[in-house]
Amino acid sequence: MSNPWIAIGALGLVAVAIPFSMMAVSSLLRPRVPEQGKTTTYESGEVPTGTTRIRFNIQYYMVALLFLVFDIETVLIFPWTVIYRDAVSQPNIGIVPVLVPMLVFIGVLSVGLVWAWRNGAVRWIQSPGQGLTGARES
Amino acid sequence: MSIADTLGSALGLGSLGPLEDFLLSLVGAAFVGTFVLLNTAVAGPWAKRKITAAFTDRVAVNRVGPFGLLIIIADAVRMLSKELIIPDGADRPAFDLAPLVLVASALLGFAVVPMGNGIQLADPEVGLAFLFAVASIASIALVMAGYASNNKYSMLGGLRAVAQNVAYEIPLVVTAMSVVLFTGTLQTSQIVGAQAETLITIAGVSIPSWYAFVNPFAFVLFIVANMAEVGRNPFDVPEAPTEIVAGYQTEYSSVYFVLMYLGEFIHIFLGGAILATVFLGGPAGPVLPGFVWFTIKIWAFFLFTQWARSALPRVRIDQLIEIGWKGLLELSFVNLLLTAIIVGVIV
Numbered sequence: 001m002s003n004p005w006i007a008i009g010a011l012g013l014v015a016v017a018i019p020f021s022m023m024a025v026s027s028l029l030r031p032r033v034p035e036q037g038k039t040t041t042y043e044s045g046e047v048p049t050g051t052t053r054i055r056f057n058i059q060y061y062m063v064a065l066l067f068l069v070f071d072i073e074t075v076l077i078f079p080w081t082v083i084y085r086d087a088v089s090q091p092n093i094g095i096v097p098v099l100v101p102m103l104v105f106i107g108v109l110s111v112g113l114v115w116a117w118r119n120g121a122v123r124w125i126q127s128p129g130q131g132l133t134g135a136r137e138s
Numbered sequence: 139m140s141i142a143d144t145l146g147s148a149l150g151l152g153s154l155g156p157l158e159d160f161l162l163s164l165v166g167a168a169f170v171g172t173f174v175l176l177n178t179a180v181a182g183p184w185a186k187r188k189i190t191a192a193f194t195d196r197v198a199v200n201r202v203g204p205f206g207l208l209i210i211i212a213d214a215v216r217m218l219s220k221e222l223i224i225p226d227g228a229d230r231p232a233f234d235l236a237p238l239v240l241v242a243s244a245l246l247g248f249a250v251v252p253m254g255n256g257i258q259l260a261d262p263e264v265g266l267a268f269l270f271a272v273a274s275i276a277s278i279a280l281v282m283a284g285y286a287s288n289n290k291y292s293m294l295g296g297l298r299a300v301a302q303n304v305a306y307e308i309p310l311v312v313t314a315m316s317v318v319l320f321t322g323t324l325q326t327s328q329i330v331g332a333q334a335e336t337l338i339t340i341a342g343v344s345i346p347s348w349y350a351f352v353n354p355f356a357f358v359l360f361i362v363a364n365m366a367e368v369g370r371n372p373f374d375v376p377e378a379p380t381e382i383v384a385g386y387q388t389e390y391s392s393v394y395f396v397l398m399y400l401g402e403f404i405h406i407f408l409g410g411a412i413l414a415t416v417f418l419g420g421p422a423g424p425v426l427p428g429f430v431w432f433t434i435k436i437w438a439f440f441l442f443t444q445w446a447r448s449a450l451p452r453v454r455i456d457q458l459i460e461i462g463w464k465g466l467l468e469l470s471f472v473n474l475l476l477t478a479i480i481v482g483v484i485v
Contacts, residue, residue: 002142002159004260008249008268010163011259014171015245019238019397022218026393029219041225041289042388052227052288060297063459067304070467074311077474078267081318088482095482102478106471113467122463124456 062121066113073109077102141166144256166259170248177433178403181440183213189441193448214396222392229286236283237394240401243275244408251411252330254421254428265326266318266416270311273367273408276401277303280376283398284386295385298455299369299376305462306366306373309470313360316470316477317349317416330420350417356473357417361442363466366458368409369402370443372450375458410439 041048080102087098116122142162146154154162184199184207191198199206224233250265252258262268277300284296318324321332337347350357366373377385387398414420414435421428421435453461 002140002146002154002163003156004140004250004262006156006159007140007142007163007166007260008246008262010160011167011170011249012242012246013164014167015242016238018171018175018245019241022396023393026218026222026396029215030392031219031221033221038223039226041227041287042383043290044383048290052290052293054290054293056293056297059459060301063301063304063463066463067308070308074308074315077312077315078318078324081315082322082324084319084478085322085481095479099478099482103475106475110471117464122459124459 057124059124066116066121069109069112073105076105140261141169141257141259163259166257167249169257170253170259171245173253174245174248174404174407175400177407177436178400179210179214181407182399182403183210185440186444189444190448193445217396218393220392220395222394225288225389227288228389229288232282232286234394236279236286237390237397237401239282240276240279241397241404243272243279244401244404247272247408248411250326251408251415252327252420253432254430257429258327261325261327264324266314266324266329269326269412269415270307270314273405273412274303274307276405279401280386283390287386287389289389291382291384291388292386294382295376295378295388298378298382299386301455302366302369302373302375302458302462305459306363306466309359309462309466310363310367312467312470312474313356313363314412314416316353316356316474319474319477319481320349320352326415326420330415330422333419334422346419346422348417348419348422353473353477356477359466359470359473360413360417363470364409364413364439365443365446366462368405368443370406371447372453373458374447374452375455378452406440406443407436410436413439 041052043049084098087093088095140163142154142159145162145165146158151158187198187209188206199209202208202212224230247269249259250262250268252261280299280303281296284292284294284299287293317329321329323329333346333348335347336344337351338345345351365371369376377387382388387395390398411432414432418435421432423431423434426434
C-alpha cells in the first residue's frame, strides 16, 4: 500500500498550482490602466464615509466562543463513535458502560448550552424600539 | 487501493518507493483536479444560468455554440482578461491569499473521496475527519477576504460567513458521527463498503443499506447543515445580493473574482461528494459504472442547491443563528444518542 499522505500532499501541490497558473495567465492577458478613483471601495457609487474598521455586533463573538466549546466536544466524541459498535458487541461489556459516560458528558454540555441560551448568547440582540426590524448589525 | 497503487500495478512496478509513489500520485491528483474543474466549469457559467432561466421561464445563454455551451470558454477568457483592481487600504497579503486558500482547501477535500472504479487518491484511516477539517478551512478564507477588502459590505459578509459556518459545522459533524456509529471506522472506502450490503428486498429488487435509507432523519439534518455550510439558499446570508451587494467578494475583480467563484462551486461539489460518500453509498449504483454514478450524485446535490436557490426565500441572520443553535444542534445530538441506543440494542 502506498502512503496516503504522499497522495494528499500531491493533491495539495496541484490545488495550489491551479490558482497560481490561472493568476499567471490572467497577468499576461489583463490590461493595467491606473486611474484615480478606480480603487475606491464600493459603497453604492458614493464616496466612502468613515473607516471599515468599525465596532460590530458582540453577538459574533458570543457564537464564536460557544463554537469553541462544541468543536472540542466533537473532537472528543469522534473516537467514541469509532469504537462504539465493537465495544458494545463484546460479550463482557454491553451497552451500559459504553453509553452512560457519553450520556453524562453530553448532559453536562447540554446544561452549559441551556445556561448560554438563557443568558442570551444565541439570541440576536435587538435594540429597544426596534423589535420589528429584526436583525441588527454593526 | 489508491490511484497510485492502481497505476503502479498497471505499469508493473512492485512495491512503490516514496518518489514513485509521489509521481504516480501527482498524475492521479492532476486527474482529480481536472475532473473537479471540468464539473465547476460546466456548472458555473452554463448550468447555473440555464437552470435559473428554466425556473423563471427564460432561455438564457444560447448564442455561442450548441446550447450556448461555448459560453464557458468565452466567459473564462472574458473574466481572466479583466483588469485587476485592488481597493484602497486593502490588507495586501490577506487580500491575495484569500482566493488561493478558498480554492486550494476545497480541492484538497477530494483527495479522500472514493469516486468509483478504483479512483480514490488517498485512503487514510482518518478520512472522514480529514474531509470535514479541510472543508471548514474555507471559513478562514472568507474572513480573510471580508476583512482585507476594506469594504463595509465585505466586512459584514465575512462576519456573517464565519457565524454561519461556525453554527452549522457542529450539526454537520455530529450527524456524520451518527453514521460512524454504524460503520465503526472513519476510512471513507470502508464507509462506502458498509453501504453495499442489502438492507431489504422488495419484489426482487434489493435496496442497498445506504445510510440515507437506514437513517433518513440524519440524512435530512445533514442536507440542511450541508446547505448552510456551503452557503447556498436559503442560507446564503453571507452573500445576500439584495442586502450587502456580494458580501465578502464585493471588492474582488478579474482572476481573483474567478477564483472566489470557483472556490464556491468546488465547495458545493465537495458538499455533494461528502453527502454521496456518507449517505448515498458513494459511487454505488446499478448498471452504469461507479464513476458515472458518483458524477450523477454530486450533480444531484448541485441541482438541489439550484432548486433551493429559485424556490426558497433567504433566512435572516438572526433566524439563521436561531435555526442553527436552537434547532439543528439539539436535533443532531438527539439523533446521535438515539442512533447510539439503536445500534447498541440491535448489535
